[in-house]
Amino acid sequence: MNAVELHKISKTYDKGKLRAVHEVSFKVKKGELFGLIGSDGAGKTSLFRILTTVLLADSGSATVAGFDVVKDYQQIRNRVGYMPGKFSLYQDLTIKENLEFFAAIFGTTIDENYELIKDIYDQIKPFSDRRAGKLSGGMKQKLALCCALIHKPEVLLLDEPTTGVDVVSRKEFWAMLKALKEKGITILVSTPYMDEANLCERIALIQNGEIMSVDTPENIIKSFPTTLFAAKSENIYKLLNDFRSDAKVDSCYAFGEFLHITLKENGGSDIEDLKEFAAQKGHNDIFIQQITPGIEDSFIRLMQEKTQKPTH
Numbered sequence: 281m282n283a284v285e286l287h288k289i290s291k292t293y294d295k296g297k298l299r300a301v302h303e304v305s306f307k308v309k310k311g312e313l314f315g316l317i318g319s320d321g322a323g324k325t326s327l328f329r330i331l332t333t334v335l336l337a338d339s340g341s342a343t344v345a346g347f348d349v350v351k352d353y354q355q356i357r358n359r360v361g362y363m364p365g366k367f368s369l370y371q372d373l374t375i376k377e378n379l380e381f382f383a384a385i386f387g388t389t390i391d392e393n394y395e396l397i398k399d400i401y402d403q404i405k406p407f408s409d410r411r412a413g414k415l416s417g418g419m420k421q422k423l424a425l426c427c428a429l430i431h432k433p434e435v436l437l438l439d440e441p442t443t444g445v446d447v448v449s450r451k452e453f454w455a456m457l458k459a460l461k462e463k464g465i466t467i468l469v470s471t472p473y474m475d476e477a478n479l480c481e482r483i484a485l486i487q488n489g490e491i492m493s494v495d496t497p498e499n500i501i502k503s504f505p506t507t508l509f510a511a512k513s514e515n516i517y518k519l520l521n522d523f524r525s526d527a528k529v530d531s532c533y534a535f536g537e538f539l540h541i542t543l544k545e546n547g548g549s550d551i552e553d554l555k556e557f558a559a560q561k562g563h564n565d566i567f568i569q570q571i572t573p574g575i576e577d578s579f580i581r582l583m584q585e586k587t588q589k590p591t592h
């Protein structure tokens with residue numbers, strides 16, 4: 281049995297004028313750590329709200345832990361731990377009071393499921409009398425995760441849990457997720473951070489409410505269909521515009537301090553042609569090399585294919 285299944289889920293807002301999610305289908309296997317990767321407004325939160333039974337889809341069907349999100353919403357609520365994107369904590373309650381509150385609404389106690397949260401809770405326990413509103417982002421995140429876990433859910437749904445959290449806390453958070461996965465909990469986590477995609481077993485890439493690809497991060501990278509080059513010169517902005525005007529170039533986009541470039545198929549051109557073109561345009565300090573694509577490159581490529589337009 282799959283832990284989460286979505287079949288052609290669609291959702292619009294504003295009386296159908298705004299298409300948030302369009303015919304989304306994917307499956308999360310039991311025990312899997314699955315990532316939903318997409319930028320702001322891609323439709324991630326809408327999907328989470330549908331899966332947690334607080335929002336109705338316009339069409340399509342979905343199950344969580346084998347239960348239908350419409351018919352069996354009560355069973356789902358007991359089996360799912362949900363960490364919404366915006367912190368769900370009660371700011372005026374202390375760490376301990378927040379946890380007790382969430383335990384109480386699920387008819388349980390902190391003691392009953394302590395084993396599951398222990399490793400995470402131990403990190404914030406020294407501050408258990410501090411109000412949630414006075415905690416750092418990383419500590420709030422840990423508390424919110426404890427609250428989502430306190431009723432021992434089968435499936436954890438985490439909506440952008442690392443957004444706005446510092447790099448160290450992000451790292452710690454992913455280590456916690458790995459440990460929870462090892463305890464048998466299925467995790468569906470969304471993130472706009474491409475580097476976090478590599479920490480998932482499988483991912484779905486979502487853009488404009490549509491799924492572009494579902495696979496392991498390795499397979500998605502492997503299916504990058506062409507050679508990728510990285511280039512830089514002193515005047516990177518001019519280089520970007522120059523390459524974008526080169527008829528041989530299919531796509532050219534800024535990537536950190538480099539430009540990433542792909543060439544049109546059957547153009548027969550290569551690194552030497554790029555160097556020559558750059559030299560003709562007055563770049564004397566050009567550096568170009570072939571590189572292995574990352575998830576972000578795959579994402580950009582898929583987006584480009586979807587819109588059938590080059591990125592320039």
Ligand SMILES: Nc1ncnc2c1ncn2[C@@H]1O[C@H](COP(=O)(O)OP(=O)(O)OP(=O)(O)O)[C@@H](O)[C@H]1O
Binds near residue numbers: 327365
């Ligand atoms: N209640 C609503 N009413 C109208 N439009 C909405 C509503 N909720 C979301 N939207 C719109 O639907 C689209 C998808 O939003 P959604 O929040 O699902 O995406 P997201 O990937 O979670 O992005 P974010 O991280 O910004 O929340 C966006 O264009 C958003 O503005």
